[in-house]
Amino acid sequence: MFTNIERWLEPGAQIKALIDPLFRLLTSLIFIIGGLGHFGQHDVMLDRMKESPWSGTVEMIGDPSVMLWLSGLAFVVAGVTLALGWMTRASALILFVTLVPVTVAIHVVPDTSHIGPLFKNIAILGALLFFWARGPGAYSFDNSGKALELTR
Template sequence: MFKSIEARLAPGPRTSALVDPLFRLLTSLIFIIGGLGHFGQHRMMLDRMAESQWAATVRMIGDPSVLLWLSGIAFVAAGVTLALGFMTRASALILFATLVPVTIAVHLVPDPSHVGPLFKNIAILGALLLIWARGPGAFALDNRPTPRGGKK
């Protein structure tokens, strides 16, 4: 019975192809918007980082302001390339590698109000792993035909 229900819910090939760019776009939006926030709300984010139990560790890694700028640049740039399906696997890994320390520094705290944002980031990390493992899917710049001569 359950297999029958699942079979009836399976999308057709055209719908399946549309899911790929939508998944990339919807996943990338949080990075593009959030990364822009690293610039527009820089002071507020620095204040949050200073209140984190990980503030001393962050300062040992580098200047929190510089780290915030760098993570903002990574989020926006890799978010845009992820949405376009350009260098998709590299973009997913860059976003993953940038999101892990941000999640630890900002959301891995004893405050119960951070449980939702913590698990939102964990879910996003899962989405990035899926994109990395499956590749860009349909309607991606990575799928452009290779010009004659073998160079892109």
């Protein structure tokens, strides 16, 4: 019975192909918008970093302001390239490597109000691993010279 339900719910090949760019776009928007926030709300984000129990570690690694600018740049650039499906695996890894320390520094704190954002970031890390392992899927610049594979 459950097999029949699963079969009935499975989308067709064209819908599956449309999900690929939609998944890339929806995942990348959080990085593009958030990365722009690193520039537009720089002081607010610096204050949030200073409140973190990891602020001393962050300062030992480097200037928090410079790291905020660099992470914002990585989020925006790699977010756009992920959305386009261009250098998808590299973009996913850049975003992953940038998001891990941001997640630890900002969301791994004793304050329970950070549980939701922490697990949101964990889910996003999972999506990035998916792109790294599977590639861009259909309708991407990475696959523009190849025939689109509409079935998996």
